[in-house]
Amino acid sequence: MTEAHLAGLGMAAAASSVLLLEGLAPALPDARVEAASASAAGPDPSPSDGAGDATPRASAPAPAPTHSDHPSPVTSYHIDARLDAAAHTIEGTAVITWRNTAETPIEELWLHQYLEAFAHPNTLFLREAGRRHRQSGLGDPGGLTVSSLVADELDGVDLWPHRAPHSPDDPADTTDIRVPLPRSVLPGEILTLTASFIARMPSLVERTGYARGFLFAGQWFPKLARLEADGTWAHFAFHPQSEFYADFGDYSVALDLPKDLIVGATGERIETRFEEDRQLLRYSVRGVHDFAWVAWDGFRERRETLGAVTVTLLYPPGHRWNADRTLAALRAAFPRFEQRYGPYPYSTLTVVHPPSFASTAGGMEYPTLITTGGPWFSWAGTRAVETVTIHELAHQWFYGLIASNEHDLPLLDEGLTSYAEARILRESFGPGSALAWPGLAISAAALQRARAATYVHDDVVVQPAPAFASFSSIGGLVYSKTAVTLDTLALTFGEAAVDRALARYTHEQRFRHPTFADLQRSFEHEVGEDASAALAAALAERGWVNYVAGRPHCYPAPASTAPATTPGVSGETCRAIVYRHGTLRFPVEIELRFDDGARERQRWDGKGPWIAVERHGPPRLIALQVDPARRIPLDTQRLDDAATIEPCPPSRSVERLAYLAALALGWMGT
Amino acid sequence: MSATTGSRIRCAARRVARQPAPLVALFGFRVVSAIAIALPVSTVLGAAVVGYPEGDAVLFEPGGELLVETVRLHHAALGAALGISFRWAIVLGLVGLVPLAMLLEAWRTQARLPWFLLVGRGLRRWPRFVAIFGLTVLAQSIAIALGVAFWPLGRSLGEAQGEVAADLVGCVPLALAALGVVACAIAADFARIGVVIGRGPGWASASRALEIGSRSPLRAASVWLACRAASLVVVLGGATLAILIDVHRPESWRLAAVAAVHLAVVGADVMLRAFFLAWATELVEDDLTPCRRSPRPAALRRHD
Structure with missing residues (x-):
């Protein structure tokens, strides 16, 4: 790298840093004001999408990274x-x-x-x-x-x-x-x-x-x-x-x-x-x-410039479609990573798509060089090529620039990378970020949540890589549980607050070798003690949470408590209990549904092991659902989040499966 | 398309239209069977999300979080239910050969036969239909096994030209296997027709019908593929409509609308299948029964 080139990069980096600080600065005074109310009421369980994130605690912003700050x-x-x-x-x-x-x-x-x-x-x-x-x-x-x-x-x-x-x-x-x-x-x-x-x-x-x-x-x-x-x-x-x-x-x-x-x-x-x-x-x-x-x-080569970085894509013959998708993923992810985690300080990025006979070389990160992978046809409707590209690119920050000990603490590279990857996939591809077939859209977040829930009780996440029982366990815990934990914090305490915490962490630890305590400290500064404690409990202590909705039970209301009702309609009291199982505590919403179609949401701070919900009717309480907006992906069991006394028959499943069976019978010759 | 073929297609269409009752029976049997096959799996799915007031509509939401969660938590029960459904499908697929035989029997005469007679004749043909079904499945399995076995060989032949060529050349045995499967399916239909309308002893009329079909394999395959392609177009159209109606939303009219679309698609599929059978019956009848009551002019028959 020449000195002149470095000087040019330094100017671009300084400009990016100023922009980043401009994004952070206005939030700080407001954050201090919000901190007082947040500490009294707890974080808002339903923040708007990033704009109004609660910031319980804030301090001076991290030093601004520049391109000239090579260690x-x-x-x-x-x-x-x-x-x-x-x-x-x-x-x-x-x-x-x-x-x-x-x-x-x-x-x-x-x-x-x-x-x-x-x-x-x-x-x-x-x-x-x-x-x-x-x-x-x-x-x-x-x-x-x-x-x-x-x-x-x-x-x-x-x-x-x-x-x-x-x-x-x-x-x-x-x-x-x-x-x-x-x-x-x-x-x-x-x-x-x-x-x-x-x-x-x-x-x-x-x-x-x-x-x-x-x-x-x-x-x-x-x-x-x-x-x-x-x-x-x-x-x-x-x-x-x-x-x-x-x-x-x-x-x-x-x-x-x-x-x-x-x-x-x-x-x-x-x-x-x-x-x-x-x-x-x-x-x-x-x-x-x-x-x-x-x-x-046998490599084919394509070059593209992203900001001040020359991207070289090496790919096998016949992979033009993959090359297009790889470059599109880089174009989508690279500026966002720079904005969130600091400027990329190198002049080059080499992306290698190995040929099929060398597919085991795929999916790896090295400084300024990553490998992707996938067959030339890729699977229609899947985002495999984009996923691996975005994941390995994120490693340029969480591994490359923030050089944590991958052996002792894999969560700091693979876990944070998985969160960064999932964010970009969600922002770029929405509900079909893993699979987008006609009538069937599966999100990467849904798969990640399921993996995390499967392994959540197995082990702690904050431990050396060889200490995990198997590579599947690392996948479920280090990759998925870390990402899902951060996602839960973002959805509970505000995405902007979590972004600020990660920005602080990446800026402070740039060209350093951080520990989990450094990450925790950033969360404590930017999101608050509750979030920091939840992060530690989830990752260092095998923490988990499962909200369970109990079925409402209705009984005639005592005359003294019954509200004025329609003449001729006897009043009823309906009661249901929502439980919080596990060691983690997050504030959560509970949605109540009544037999006249009305809905009502109430907030629970989630600190106790259970809460009773009671309503006098009419209208009659017929169902309740905890976390209706799905803001706690760490919830280990989604199917018990709702309970109703008027269950619906599985008509949609019957209809759809019967249709598929009818077509299959046709192919059988009948 | 020659004039002969065109007129045969018209005759086939008339044949299908002439006997709607057995056709409706075939359609009805398929729908009822499909519901029976679907029930074990849908029961498990429904039980998994029974707490949700929207019922199993939540399984269809974009992103599939609850669908993935249901599969994660109930994969053992779903696996068992799928096994039951599969066995049901085999049994009902075999039983479904009776209404198919009834349809072919109905086409033997211009008159409308009473139900008990049609059912009786259908039941009489059933053992041979089952045998044909078994032989077809066996032949198709062999074709698929050969295709899979030769797939690596095809790949290795194409590898020198790069991985795209390797995969494409590797697909040649699979494509040939697929052709074999289609050929077996067509042959099975000709054999069934032969069993029903032939007058020879034992399997002779079935093999005679196969011989007739094999005289014009391209034409038979073309008509079969045209029917299947039309069916596929209808299925895709139905899928598009179903997506637009969006069954994930709570209103029950959406479910009714999607069910209506799907019934129409299955109806069209049954019609197209019947049309191919009618066309093949025309072809076989021309040969097996020279004095048959064909609406086609004798002059056109000479062009066959």
Whole structure:
């Protein structure tokens, strides 16, 4: 990335930030006024769509992000690599410039060799993958062989022979290696490490490796673990349910490849040279924490500019329709993500749609490079291509710019990304955001809510990825329950308030490595203590809620309580109880329906375990429904939200199913 | 379309119009059977949302939240109900061969036969119709199994040309299997017609009818596909109307209107099916009964 380009980006970012602050500023004084009333009455259970959101508490807005706020690099990589396409190996040298950012001297380094997870069937990754039914097959094995690791500042001694032979407590695994140092590295001191390595790419597994002529190089070089401020290394053996964690740095990567390959990579290509049958490409990018690249001679390429960002879409032949849909999804989502979560500070975004034979490379995020997927015909009426595109794009913020520990706390990347994705899908496609067939529209939110409800009692969400029982459990809890929890907070406390909380979180944690406490603090500041407590209870404590409507029971009203009624019509008192099961408390509306067709809504703060609703009639209370506007998607059971003493026969189901059966009988020949 | 074919189509239309009672019986049987098949599943669905004052209209709301929730919470009961419905469909599909046989029997004469006679003749033909049904299902299953088995081979043949070509070439065995299924269905209809109007012993008239049908396979397939295509158009039109009426809204007239639309669609489907049978009957009768009471001029018959 050139300096001139960066300056231009900086101006655009500043303008975006001003706009963002302008959006936030007017809300603050009003929010303080509302806080007083909200604390007395509790949040309004039926806020208007964003405009009148209650904001119980507010403080100074987060510092404005700009494009020039690249972090000072902690772990930078200068890599020269050569691909042997026939042998599927990448031979390279990585010069790693690392700064001790802890407040204590450091006696050791920890190096991740993620590719070693595919070295043999007995690695931690493959053992656990088989057990947990995610990815049990290994074709051609891969691996990473580091031949030397030399630090200039440590007298040029090769540190690698002194390394631990395997990952801690796991002799069969070599993905997490301790390297003792000959002397302490003081706080602020810089080491320049030179590692020589050969990456043997496996046949495509877990979004890395090759398939025919296609190569996706993810986690292909030795990576330093991240040093936390207290001097401990955040290191871990590569687990199938886990992803990655690293420090920000500047990357400069030179790739020497066969000339016919079409390449996409993290960062901006700043040099292209051809030598006989080879091409030499150099990529550069500031302020990222990983580098991945993809190469295939069959790619088609489309470019588009979104603001100051050049989007390159690489896709297989025959996927023009998918390419159109991918770009349309990017156009819809990108500006909204920038508006909500801060400006995208890089000049490029590469989107890769792998061919069908390499479909397992799809659905992955790396800084400035994402992979999508789906068959060329896609399934008519579904939004699969848009969903994966928007999801992976959201990772550019929740993972890329806000670099939480994906291994220790997957909810901060996958959970927040799922919420961001669901918002865009709802805004763009409405009730048919998952499936839009004639007469049948299924929303992504409905599916997400169902998944969350299925797994809600299984485990807490705030825990390391390997601690979950299975990948399905991660899906239901980390992805869905987090998204549904945030959606519930947005619908209960106001979407604008939740937007402000996420804006604060993303601005404050930009180029940082946040924890769940940081997210909670943002909610406490911008939405209030109730919301923050609900967030913690839902995600850190296995919290759940189920509102249950009881059937009304009517009896003759005592003469003293009966209101004046129509002469000749005896008065009745009808009573029904609404229960709140579970540990979470949200204010909720209750709709009462009467036999004359009248409806009445009343509000319940939801704090007690139940509330009795009593009405004297006529008219007679015949039904009630809790949460009629569906503002609490966290409600684990929707079918018991309503109760009536005058049930309807299932006439619509009979009619529709009988129609389908009648047509089917025709096809049977009768 | 040749003049012969055109006149045969006119004759088929007249044949269908000539005997409305068995046609109505076929339609009525199909509607009643369909309700019986639908009841197990709709009972489970209705019970799931019984608390909602709108009843099962909530299952049709845009976004499908309660539909998804019902499937999530009652998938076991729904699975069991679907199993019952499937078995009902098989049984009623077989029983439905009786009114079909009655219709073909009715077409054998110009006169309107009394009901008891029609039912008796329909019941007499039923065992052979069931046998034809069984053989057809067996043949269709073999066709589908072959199509699925050869699908990977087709894919691999096309893979060199890219994944689009791979999928399209892979679909060729499936398309051939679909053609096989259609051919079996048409053959079954000819066999049934042969059983009813043939005068030969045992299965001879059925095989004779099949032979007649196989003499002009393209014409038979064209008429069959035309009837099916027309049926599909009617179904799509009905779906559009049903969407516009929007059964999710609470007013009961919407349900009645959608039910009326759907009854009309099923009626049209029955008519189109009957039309194909009538056309095939014309074709077989021409050959099997040269002195039949055909309204077509003898001169036109020579062009067959």
